[in-house]
Amino acid sequence: MADKKRTELDWEDVRVFLALARYGSLSAAARVLSVNHATVARRVRSLERSLGERLVERRIDGYVLTPAGTRLLGPAKEMETAAANLSRGGGDDRPVGLVRVNAPPSLSQHFLASRLAGLCGKYPGIDINLATDFRAVSLERHEADIALRFGRPRDGDVLAKRLRSIEFGFYANAEYRRRLNAGADPTFVGFDEANAHLPEALWLAEHFAHRRISFRTNSQSSQSAAARAGAGIALLPHFIGKMDDRLVICELDLEPPTRELWLIIRRQDRESLHIKTVAEHIASIFAKEPGFFDKKR
Known part of the structure; x- marks a missing residue:
C-alpha cells in the first residue's frame, strides 16, 4: 500500500478479515457477521492500514488474498481461538x-x-x-x-x-425391480448437468452410455426419492439406499464403484x-x- 503508516490493531477488523477470507465476497461475509457489506469493506481497509499492507484484491468473481493476506490467516485464526477461550473462560x-x-x-x-x-x-x-x-x-x-x-x-x-471405504449399489422400488428382472431395459436416475463431473455421474455415463436417465437432480437424497417413486434405478451409497425400506437392491452386470x-x-x-x-x-x-x-x- 502507498500509506505504510501503522495504527493500533483492532480485533474486530481481524474478525471481519477472516470472514472475507473464508467466504470470498463482501455480501457473504456480511451475512455471516450480521452487518452490511460497507462495514466489511471498511473493517478490512482499517486492518490494511494497521498492518501497512494490502491483504485482499478484488476480482470479477470475488475477493482473493494477497501474499500478505495469506500469511495473516494463521495468526488471525489463532487470535480467533484465543478470543473464544477468553470469552468462555x-x-x-x-x-x-x-x-x-x-x-x-x-x-x-x-x-x-x-x-x-x-x-x-x-x-x-x-x-x-x-x-x-x-x-x-x-x-x-x-x-x-x-x-x-x-x-x-x-x-x-x-x-x-x-x-x-464407501460402497455403492443400484437401488429401485420393488415394482421396478420386478420389471427389470422380467427383461425390461434399465432406466436410471442421476445427477443434473451442474454435477455431471462427479465420479458417480461419470461412472454411469461411461458404463451405461446409451441408457436413458429419466430423472436428474443435484443430490443423492433426491435421487433416492425419485427411485422410490419409480423413476428408475439410482446409484446410491448403501448408507442411503438400505436405510429406505421402500428401496431394494437391483443386480446389474457391473459391480458399482467404491470410494x-x-x-x-x-x-x-x-x-x-x-x-x-x-x-x-x-x-x-x-x-x-x-x-x-x-x-x-
Whole structure:
C-alpha cells in the first residue's frame, strides 16, 4: 500500500478479515457477521492500514488474498481461538472454540450430523459449524478446519486419515425391480448437468452410455426419492439406499464403484485441542459403525 503508516490493531477488523477470507465476497461475509457489506469493506481497509499492507484484491468473481493476506490467516485464526477461550473462560485442559467441518451433503444428512451434534453437549466449550458442499473447500483459506473428502488429497500442508471405504449399489422400488428382472431395459436416475463431473455421474455415463436417465437432480437424497417413486434405478451409497425400506437392491452386470473417505486437517492444527477433539470423535464414529456402510441390511 502507498500509506505504510501503522495504527493500533483492532480485533474486530481481524474478525471481519477472516470472514472475507473464508467466504470470498463482501455480501457473504456480511451475512455471516450480521452487518452490511460497507462495514466489511471498511473493517478490512482499517486492518490494511494497521498492518501497512494490502491483504485482499478484488476480482470479477470475488475477493482473493494477497501474499500478505495469506500469511495473516494463521495468526488471525489463532487470535480467533484465543478470543473464544477468553470469552468462555476456557483453559488448556478443556477444548474451547468453533470448529468448521465440511463434508459431502449425503454423508452429513444421513449419518454425520446426528452423531456429531452430540459432541456439543459433551464439550460445552465447542461450537460446530457443519457445512455440506460437493466442492472441495480450502483448508488453506481456513474455509474449514476439518474436511471429509472422497479421495486422498495430493497437495497442501495437511494431515489425512483414511476413515473407510464407501460402497455403492443400484437401488429401485420393488415394482421396478420386478420389471427389470422380467427383461425390461434399465432406466436410471442421476445427477443434473451442474454435477455431471462427479465420479458417480461419470461412472454411469461411461458404463451405461446409451441408457436413458429419466430423472436428474443435484443430490443423492433426491435421487433416492425419485427411485422410490419409480423413476428408475439410482446409484446410491448403501448408507442411503438400505436405510429406505421402500428401496431394494437391483443386480446389474457391473459391480458399482467404491470410494475412499478421508478426514483432513491442516498440519498446523494437529495440536489445537478443539479441532483435535472433533477430528478424533469423527474418526471414532466411523470406526464404531462399519455395518452402516456395507450392503447388508
